[in-house]
Amino acid sequence: MKSQLAAIIFALSAAFPAAADVLQIKKDAPKQYVVKKGDTLWDISGIYLDEPWLWPELWQMNPQIDNPHLIYPGDALALVYDADGNPRLVINKGYRKLSPQGRITPKGTNAITTLPLEMIKPYLSFEQAINSDDIQDKPYILGANENTKMQTLGHILYAKGDLKVHQAYAIYHQGKPYTDPQTGEVLANRASYVGMARAFRKGDESNGVPSSLRVESAKREIRQGDFLLPAMEGQMLPAYFTMHRPKQPMSGSIIASPRDVREFSTMDVVVLNLGANQNVEVGHILDLERQSPTVIDGPRGPRYPEDSSKYEKLLSTAGELFGAEQDENSTTWTMPKEKVGELIVFKVYDKVSYALITENQHPIRVGDSVVIH
Incomplete structure (x- = not known):
């Protein structure tokens, strides 16, 4: 039977520089590990390394795995050492898991994920950070065919804007702005997904005739003024997470949480006042620091x-x-400031980014520094 695991391919970076020193394997790391359903690359790398993001260096000389590198539940990973004493993880092809045999099913897309997608998928699929000027230019909801707070499946919405007939549109609600704590600058506006609708009638704005859409799904209340984006814009799941340290120093801070809380821990998502304008990339590993009290x-x-x-x-x-x-x-x-954790960036906009906390020694808070020295 086909596995019910989430289907995703992860790629391990070939661009990692060779380590100047031999990778340090944990003293209690097993010589062999059998991949289980629900495992992630991050989970497994944490078994062998104190710094899980260095995982790709363990696979540098693995002749068994073609690009993209795939491992699956049931695979046995063996820890070996090359001629120079560098540790490497390889698949132990001599390992056979005894279980009832039915039919042979190709592994296909059953590879384990790099990061726990159940944690970040809502922020990949249902969260946007958009400039307020861009929002003003988007089509928006004027009303509906029924004066109810919650528009449900089959309800008709009317929108201002030039919509393409038969195209699906995601509906977003504009939330609170993300502001820089030092300058007060508005960096972006939070936009939360509320539903999906499909255009079936073209409007004529010059004559006061709205475009018409039929609601196909509603996650929460659809309000007048909510704006529209083409269905897949900003909602693509990344197939590749290349985890790496930035090449240049960076300095920023945690400015918000999509869950509107002020303290966070491992596997929580936070918003940073760093984005593409500061050369932040998806997959960047950054340190979290906190000022020690005067x-x-x-x-x-x-x-x-x-x-x-x-x-x-x-x-x-x-x-x-x-x-x-x-x-x-x-x-x-x-x-001085002291390191209190690490995070990985998984979604980047011009001036802000979303990141997943992967390690913390103390509760992480809004205002904690995000740095690379």
Whole structure:
């Protein structure tokens, strides 16, 4: 029987530079691992490496796997070492899983995913970050043939804009803007998918005649003013995730969460104030850093600002704002930033991007830094 796994092909990058040092395999890494249903490339790489995104280097000299590289549930991965002592993962073709035999089914598209698609698919399929000027130019909903809040299957919508008859259109609701915390600049507007409709009647805007669409699906309430995009625009699932570090330094921060929460953990999705304009790419691995709290070392000893006296706080603030001399018995210590996790970028726009947290030592928060030094 055909596997019910999500069908996707992942490609491992051939563009990775050769490692200057031998890859460090975890001490408790198994010599053989049998791929299970539900495994992801990230899960398996974490079994062997402390830095899972370095997985492609394990496959550099694997003659058994053609491009694109595919592994499937039931495959046995063997850990071997080449002549130079570099670790490599290969498929153990001598391994045979004993199970009832029915008919031979080609593996086809049953390869395991690079990242857990069930986590990121809603943001790949149902989330957009669009410039407000671009939204204003899109066709939008004027009303419907029934004055109800929830338009359902078969309802008719009327829209302003030149629509192509028989073409399907995705309906989006414009949400809150994503703004830069430092400059206040609006980087993009969140757009949430609400439904799908198909145009069946062409309008005539100059004579006040709207275009007509029939609702084919509704995920949530369709409102007047919701805008339209061709059905597949911005909704394609990526077949390839080439995980790699950026070649140049980057610095940004987490500015929002699509779930509107302020703390996150592993496998949560966040929004960054970095995008294609800052040379961010799909597959980039970035570090998460957090500023350690300032300490005021005064007459009562070292204390955090919230525990310091008003006098100590005043001297500290004056020194920071005006360069005023501090009390000789009071010193303000500015602590360094420390790494608190990693994330991988999976969707990029001009000024923002969506990323999946893949590792964290502490709860991640809005405002935490995203960097590559």
